[in-house]
Amino acid sequence: MYAAYHDDEWGRPVREDDRLYEKLVLEGFQSGLSWITILRKRENFRRAFQGFDPTRVAGFGARDVKRLLLDAGIVRHRGKIEAAIENARATLAVQQELGSLATLIWRFAPAPRATRALRSRADVVATTDESVALSRELRARGFRFVGPTTAYAFMQAMGLVNDHLVGCASRAACAAERRALKGLA
Numbered sequence: 001m002y003a004a005y006h007d008d009e010w011g012r013p014v015r016e017d018d019r020l021y022e023k024l025v026l027e028g029f030q031s032g033l034s035w036i037t038i039l040r041k042r043e044n045f046r047r048a049f050q051g052f053d054p055t056r057v058a059g060f061g062a063r064d065v066k067r068l069l070l071d072a073g074i075v076r077h078r079g080k081i082e083a084a085i086e087n088a089r090a091t092l093a094v095q096q097e098l099g100s101l102a103t104l105i106w107r108f109a110p111a112p113r114a115t116r117a118l119r120s121r122a123d124v125v126a127t128t129d130e131s132v133a134l135s136r137e138l139r140a141r142g143f144r145f146v147g148p149t150t151a152y153a154f155m156q157a158m159g160l161v162n163d164h165l166v167g168c169a170s171r172a173a174c175a176a177e178r179r180a181l182k183g184l185a
Helices: 002-008 017-030 035-048 054-058 062-069 078-098 101-108 129-140 148-157 169-180
Strands: none
Touching: 002 035, 002 169, 017 035, 017 054, 017 078, 017 101, 017 148, 054 078, 062 078, 078 101, 101 129, 129 148
16 A cells, blocks of 8 residues: 555655645644554545535535544544635635645746656655645645644655656656656756
């Protein structure tokens, strides 16, 4: 499961708002836990959060929070559940203002040539200036559980940066997909 996620999904550029919202939520739930824990529960999260449709999740209320706190298939953390709902509302506000969440998120992607090639896991960092700026912007817009480390993990997963190690078969594929996105170098 983890290998398939790495090979087929992690680092691939994403511009669809539902997927960006989903990953923001899942990265928030992952805080303090291992990613494999969240990955194993991802389908349960998708069911519990209505396919991560921000319009539907934005309508969740106290009854839904109570329901989710009883759902053993997800991480039952009140703060993270409430953050997922607030993040849906913030996503809708961004869409209203900018047309899409992707428009906001991709503003924080460094130019591909500005990123450094990682040769070992020791080269991987937890935050960057861009993740600090993205975190600050998201929090200013009402998003929660989006600190700089979470923001950087999100940036890695959604292809804003390519942190596959040099020699990893997925590195070149992710770079090519990013170049193919309109407006990206």
